[in-house]
Amino acid sequence: MQLVDFKYKGIRVRQSHKHLLSKVLGACFFVPFSIMTVWNLLQIWDFTDIYSIDFMSFLKQEGILFFVCLGFTLVVFGLFYPLMQRLWVAQKVCRMIYSSKMYQINDIEMPGMMTDKPKVKKEIAYFPRFYVKLKKGMLEITIQLDGSQFHATGVFEGLSGVLEQVFSLNLLEVEERNGFYTYRFLHDAEVFRLTIADVFPNGSTIPLMKHLHWDLNANPHALIVGGTGGGKSYFVNILIRAFALMGADLHIADPKNSDLADFKILFPDVQTDTDEILYMLEKAVKEMEKRYKDMKLHENYQTGQDYSVYDMKPYVVILDEFVAFQSLLTKKTDKDLFSMCVQQIILKGRQAGVILVLATQRPDAKFLKDGIRDQFGLRIALGQMSKEGYRMIFETTEQKLRAKKKRGRGYAFSLGDTLVQEFYSPLVPPKYDFIEELAKDLDVVPCAFSALDEKASTSVKVQSEPTGEQENTIDLGEEER
Numbered sequence: 438m439q440l441v442d443f444k445y446k447g448i449r450v451r452q453s454h455k456h457l458l459s460k461v462l463g464a465c466f467f468v469p470f471s472i473m474t475v476w477n478l479l480q481i482w483d484f485t486d487i488y489s490i491d492f493m494s495f496l497k498q499e500g501i502l503f504f505v506c507l508g509f510t511l512v513v514f515g516l517f518y519p520l521m522q523r524l525w526v527a528q529k530v531c532r533m534i535y536s537s538k539m540y541q542i543n544d545i546e547m548p549g550m551m552t553d554k555p556k557v558k559k560e561i562a563y564f565p566r567f568y569v570k571l572k573k574g575m576l577e578i579t580i581q582l583d584g585s586q587f588h589a590t591g592v593f594e595g596l597s598g599v600l601e602q603v604f605s606l607n608l609l610e611v612e613e614r615n616g617f618y619t620y621r622f623l624h625d626a627e628v629f630r631l632t633i634a635d636v637f638p639n640g641s642t643i644p645l646m647k648h649l650h651w652d653l654n655a656n657p658h659a660l661i662v663g664g665t666g667g668g669k670s671y672f673v674n675i676l677i678r679a680f681a682l683m684g685a686d687l688h689i690a691d692p693k694n695s696d697l698a699d700f701k702i703l704f705p706d707v708q709t710d711t712d713e714i715l716y717m718l719e720k721a722v723k724e725m726e727k728r729y730k731d732m733k734l735h736e737n738y739q740t741g742q743d744y745s746v747y748d749m750k751p752y753v754v755i756l757d758e759f760v761a762f763q764s765l766l767t768k769k770t771d772k773d774l775f776s777m778c779v780q781q782i783i784l785k786g787r788q789a790g791v792i793l794v795l796a797t798q799r800p801d802a803k804f805l806k807d808g809i810r811d812q813f814g815l816r817i818a819l820g821q822m823s824k825e826g827y828r829m830i831f832e833t834t835e836q837k838l839r840a841k842k843k844r845g846r847g848y849a850f851s852l853g854d855t856l857v858q859e860f861y862s863p864l865v866p867p868k869y870d871f872i873e874e875l876a877k878d879l880d881v882v883p884c885a886f887s888a889l890d891e892k893a894s895t896s897v898k899v900q901s902e903p904t905g906e907q908e909n910t911i912d913l914g915e916e917e918r
Contacts, residue, residue, distance in 0.1 A: 446579040446617070447570025448523055452540070452561055454531040458524045465513045470506040474499065519571065526569045526604070530578065533603055539587050540564045565593075574628035576606060579619045593618055601837050607848075607859040608836065626859040627846075633865050636675055638683040641745065643676070646861060649849060653751055654743055656814025656852045657787040661796040662830055667820020668845035670696055672862045673757060673796050674871045681875060685751040685792075688721065690714040692762040697755070699872055702883050711765055714756070718778035721754045721791055725782065728752075728789040744790030752791045754782070760797040783812045799826060817860060819847035831857050 477498050514521055534540060541563035566581035578600060580593045587593055597608050597620060606622040613619070623629075629647040636644055641653040651659070659676070663669030677700065680687055687704050691697035694709040701707035708714050728749060732738060735747050744751075756762065766772045782793045795813075810816075811832070818830050821840035831838075831850050836857055838848055845862035876883045 444615075445570070446568035446619075447577060448527050448568065450527045450530045450534070450567040450569060452531070452564045454527050455535060457528040457531070458521065461521075461524055462510055462514065466506050466510045469509060470502060473502050473506070477502070523569060523571055526571065526576065529603060530567050530569055533599070534565060534567065537599075539592065541585075571624060574623065574625040575609070576604065576622040576624040577619055578622075579617050582613075582616050582618055596620065598837065605839075607838075608856050609858050610854075610856060623859050627861055630861040631863040633675055633678070633863050633869065636679050636863050638679050641683070641751065643679045643683070645849070645863070649851070649858070649860070651815050651851065653790075653792055653814075654745060654787070657792050658783050658813045659792075659794045659815040659817070660810065660813040660830070661794065661817050661819070662799065662822070662826070663796075663817075663819030663847065664798050664821065666844065667847065668862050669796060669798070669819050671845070671865055672817070672819060673697065673755065673794070675863055675865070676794060677755065678871065678875050678878070680751070680753050680755075681879060683751065685753045688717050688752075688754045690717055690754070690756040690762070691758075692756075692765065693758050695757075697757050703872060703876060703879070703881065711762070711771075714762065715771060715774055715778075717754065718756075718775065718782070721752065721786075721793075722778050722781050724752055725786055725789045725791040728791070732789070743788045749790055752789075753794065754792070755794045755796070757796045758798070759795045760799065780809060783809055799829075814852045816850045817847060818849075819845065819860075819862060822847075 477495065540561055542559050543562040545558045545560050563585060565585065565587060566583065568577075568579040570577040570579070580596075582588050582593065597611065600606075600620055600622070601608055604622065606624060607626070609621045609623050611618070611620055626646075629649070631644060631646060638644075643651045643653070645651055661669055661673060661676075663672070674696070677687065677689065677697075681703075688706040688708075689697050689700055689704060690708050692709060692711065692714060698707060698709050706717065708717055728744060731749075732742075732744065732747055737747075739746075763772070763775060766775060779793065779795075782791055786792060810830075816830055818827060821842065822830075824838075827838045827848070831848070838857065845864070847860050847862070848857050849860035850857045872883055
């Protein structure tokens with residue numbers, strides 16, 4: 438137990454702060470206006486002759502003085518804008534306390550002056566301790582847990598939705614420490630936005646925003662959702678760049694044969710054909726099973742250790758427009774194979790370092806069941822989406838997620854977090870060429886793997902032929918493909 442909490446919590450919201458901002462700005466205007474008015478009167482008024490004052494001249498000077506003081510007030514507002522923001526937030530919180538009646542009033546009887554009937558004076562006996570702090574794009578609202586009826590009934594702990602709507606902000610996290618409850622909001626999430634140059638992996642961790650990082654080992658697999666113009670394709674390209682810089686073993690599937698297919702001049706396994714994509718997924722499952730065997734046979738094997746301990750690289754499979762791809766599968770064996778591969782990778786891939794990234798415009802429940810969707814370590818929705826779309830991705834009904842018309846803006850959720858947070862995809866300069874820039878970063882010739890693309894396409898059947906060795910395979914639709 439700590440007697441005194443020395444952590445600075447911000448401005449204390451008091452019961453007199455209902456009109457705090459107007460009082461401060463009013464003082465900035467009326468104090469100099471009043472002083473200068475009295476000074477003008479002293480300059481032009483002859484006290485020996487009270488009728489000697491020139492009222493027209495006085496009114497002109499007062500008019501000029503009015504606009505001078507108004508300009509002074511606006512200058513003060515601009516120069517001290519961060520402080521004015523804090524005062525405005527304190528005023529809003531104070532009004533919220535009054536509106537929701539989170540205070541207690543005592544009636545005090547006072548003897549009447551001219552009558553025997555006593556007067557009843559209402560006095561606030563209890564006003565909760567709220568603190569507001571704005572810092573580095575975040576708004577913190579801290580409440581002292583004082584054992585009052587509002588604390589006991591859970592009013593203080595249930596203010597997240599109300600505060601989100603009052604300030605039109607998104608709740609980032611909630612913290613309880615030393616008898617205080619703190620709501621932390623992203624006041625300006627765009628302040629934490631990175632550029633593509635900042636997205637440089639550190640081990641298995643990829644920075645996505647200044648306060649948000651994706652650790653492949655802790656939270657494997659990603660679901661990226663975004664409609665047309667939402668920035669989904671750019672974000673997937675950013676992830677491909679990060680995986681390549683990480684040294685991961687990359688496998689890219691683009692069933693629409695669109696932008697991601699262009700990476701075949703950099704990476705050997707970039708597929709667009711349906712059968713080849715299915716084989717890519719099946720091969721990932723075989724690689725996963727092989728890694729588990731290799732780790733078990735390693736001389737330094739230890740229970741609970743993952744692939745990174747045994748000098749293995751992340752094995753990343755990226756499938757763009759997976760909903761459209763799944764719709765193309767007409768054979769039951771192919772559909773079963775796809776579902777089985779996806780399920781096995783998501784459920785078992787973490788420890789073996791086999792990572793699956795799925796991207797789509799809309800995650801329909803019939804294509805991605807709740808049990809599988811909830812296993813994605815990172816879920817990101819970009820662009821404008823409906824409430825139903827957010828619900829299918831994040832399965833949340835408490836937070837008020839708002840779509841805004843801004844490219845690259847959306848929401849993100851990482852396993853282990855309790856809340857969905859506002860997200861901005863890293864900025865990409867105009868006319869940025871992902872292929873050319875990544876080739877420079879990797880120090881390779883952009884067409885180095887162009888010949889391998891044809892080889893990979895024609896070697897699917899050869900690679901699937903039996904070698905005489907026993908290995909774990911998935912037996913669905915192998916012969917038909």
